[in-house]
Amino acid sequence: MSLPAKNPSRETDGELLAAIRDGDRRALEELYLSYHRRLARFLSRFTPRYENVEEIVNDTFMVVWQNAKDFRSASQVSTWIFGIAYRTALKSLRRQKNHSAARSLDECPEQTFDPVLEDEVKDWLKQGLDQLPLEQRMTLELAYHMGHSLEEIARITDAPVGTVKARMYHAREKLRHYLPALGGTGL
Amino acid sequence: MSAPSNHPEHRQVAELIPWYVNGTIGQPEREKVEAHVLTCEVCREDVQTERRVYESVASAPGVEYMPAASLKRLQSALDGIGAPAAQAPAPPGREVRSARWSMPWKGLAAASVAVTAVFVAFAAAGRWSMFPVRDLPPNYHTVTNAAVRPPGEVIRAVFSPTIKLADLQVLLGEAQLRIVSGPTEAGVYSLASTSSRAVSQSLGMLRSHPEVRFAESVDTDTRESP
Numbered sequence: 001m002s003l004p005a006k007n008p009s010r011e012t013d014g015e016l017l018a019a020i021r022d023g024d025r026r027a028l029e030e031l032y033l034s035y036h037r038r039l040a041r042f043l044s045r046f047t048p049r050y051e052n053v054e055e056i057v058n059d060t061f062m063v064v065w066q067n068a069k070d071f072r073s074a075s076q077v078s079t080w081i082f083g084i085a086y087r088t089a090l091k092s093l094r095r096q097k098n099h100s101a102a103r104s105l106d107e108c109p110e111q112t113f114d115p116v117l118e119d120e121v122k123d124w125l126k127q128g129l130d131q132l133p134l135e136q137r138m139t140l141e142l143a144y145h146m147g148h149s150l151e152e153i154a155r156i157t158d159a160p161v162g163t164v165k166a167r168m169y170h171a172r173e174k175l176r177h178y179l180p181a182l183g184g185t186g187l
Numbered sequence: 188m189s190a191p192s193n194h195p196e197h198r199q200v201a202e203l204i205p206w207y208v209n210g211t212i213g214q215p216e217r218e219k220v221e222a223h224v225l226t227c228e229v230c231r232e233d234v235q236t237e238r239r240v241y242e243s244v245a246s247a248p249g250v251e252y253m254p255a256a257s258l259k260r261l262q263s264a265l266d267g268i269g270a271p272a273a274q275a276p277a278p279p280g281r282e283v284r285s286a287r288w289s290m291p292w293k294g295l296a297a298a299s300v301a302v303t304a305v306f307v308a309f310a311a312a313g314r315w316s317m318f319p320v321r322d323l324p325p326n327y328h329t330v331t332n333a334a335v336r337p338p339g340e341v342i343r344a345v346f347s348p349t350i351k352l353a354d355l356q357v358l359l360g361e362a363q364l365r366i367v368s369g370p371t372e373a374g375v376y377s378l379a380s381t382s383s384r385a386v387s388q389s390l391g392m393l394r395s396h397p398e399v400r401f402a403e404s405v406d407t408d409t410r411e412s413p
Contacts, residue, residue, distance in 0.1 A: 025265065029258060033352070036254035045247070050348065061261055066268075125243050140205075144244035149211035150203075161305045165202040172205070172237065 002104040008149055013077035021068040032061050035078075039085050039147075045141050046093055056092050060085040075155060082148075083156045086138065093134055136171035158170075196223060200230055208234065210240045251349050256370045337368035339379030341386045342393065343403050347377070350398040358399075362392040375401075 009015070020116075023049060043053045063084050071080055103147055110168035142148045142156060154161045200223040206212040207220045226230045319353035342364065346355060359365060363384050369376035380389060386404055 025262075029262070032261065033254055037251070038259065040252045040254075044252075050252055053252065054260070058257060058261045062264065065265060080305075092241045109357065122243055122247075125240065128242075141244070141384055143205050143209055143211075144241045145247065147209055147211065147245070152211075168205050168332065169202050171238075176236070 014073065017068050017077055020065060021071075028120055031064070031081075031088065032057075035081055035148055039082075042082075042141065042146055043085070043089055045145055046137070047091065049094070052092065052096075053065075055086060056089050059088045059092070072088070075082075079152055079155045082142075083158060086142075086156050089138070090134060125175075125181050128175045131178055132171050132174060136174070138168045139167040140171045140175075143168065197227065200224070200227070201233065204237050205241070206235055208238045209245075220257050238343070240346065251350060251351055253346065253348060253350050253355065255347075255352065255355075256374065259370065337377045337379075340377040340405055341380050342378040343375050343376055343401075343405060344392055344393055344399060345374050345401040347398040348374070348398055354398065358393070358396055362389040364389055364393075377405075 013031065016027045019139045020031065039057050039060065040050075040053050043056050044050075047053060060081065064081060067084075070078070072167045090153045129140070132140070139153060139157065141152075148156065149165060150161060157164065159167075202222050203212060203216050203220055207217060212220070220230075220234075272392055359378070363380060363382040364378040365381050367377050367379045378389075381384060390402055390404055393399045
């Protein structure tokens with residue numbers, strides 16, 4: 001396979017999507033390459049296996065290819081694509097029986113260890129994130145790892161703003177419960 | 188995060204803090220949060236703590252993947268379904284899984300199992316000779332199979348799965364090579380020369396690059412250990 005040549009007059013996402021709607025495979029490939037990094041970065045927060053990441057990304061772009069005609073120009077292409085990826089990821093990750101995010105926080109023993117070093121805090125934070133219900137975890141990652149606004153997350157997750165706020169609120173509450181050191185003054 | 192008081196504004200501000208610390212909050216909400224934390228110690232501490240969480244999550248190292256192999260698999264899946272214009276409109280609420288790119292492979296896998304079962308049954312019955320299987324081409328290939336050698340191929344290489352596309356393009360440009368085929372299931376790319384430079388020179392450049400896992404000339408006379 002030859003790598004697609006760089007297009008000096010790179011088309012916008014909207015123009016690429018319009019071309020995809022007309023069956024242009026090259027436009028789909030260009031859109032895929034421009035979004036692969038962002039999507040893979042986001043998805044790799046939930047699964048360490050690249051096979052799973054690739055499956056979700058490719059499923060997402062299969063939907064993009066088939067449903068490009070359903071895109072409404074009132075919304076951003078990036079929000080639309082992330083919304084498809086979000087729903088695809090939810091289904092895929094829920095199928096993984098051993099996914100730790102599906103477990104309830106109540107099933108996990110409360111941690112009493114008080115981490116001092118920054119690396120230890122990060123380790124404990126990752127463990128705490130892994131205990132969150134998937135939708136709460138994804139909301140937090142969309143805000144903190146990907147830097148999305150409240151309104152963008154509402155559109156991506158197809159949920160009311162109030163629901164997004166509530167998911168984030170409960171995620172933080174559980175995280176703080178699981179990681180008491182984060183709430184202390186020692187950090 | 189501390190338990191909020193019953194004051195409605197306290198709860199409203201507490202819910203906005205994540206987007207205050209990630210910098211995406213609107214100006215009116217920002218002013219609301221900043222005014223509130225001046226008088227609310229609980230929310231002030233909450234902002235500081237949440238900022239630590241945000242910085243930790245935001246700075247988590249991302250994993251870089253090279254998209255070429257994944258794109259190739261998507262292209263193979265698309266080959267099987269055609270252009271979107273030729274398809275019937277998708278009904279609302281359609282399940283994503285119904286369009287799964289991997290489904291054709293699952294179908295092939297099921298067919299393969301079925302065919303294998305039939306052959307085993309015939310072999311057990313002593314009727315193997317009815318099928319001219321020896322005339323059929325093998326349904327597998329190896330990465331060193333000369334029969335599938337792409338035109339112009341001079342080097343086969345395997346790159347690190349974490350190499351960036353831009354870095355790969357730079358490397359190939361410097362080594363004066365281009366991809367003519369691949370990646371195979373084993374991640375092997377076939378490379379052709381874009382100049383009259385000696386293959387051994389290009390090979391040396393590949394082998395000295397930290398993101399190249401394997402590089403070998405297809406000419407057996409010049410093969411060396413990587």
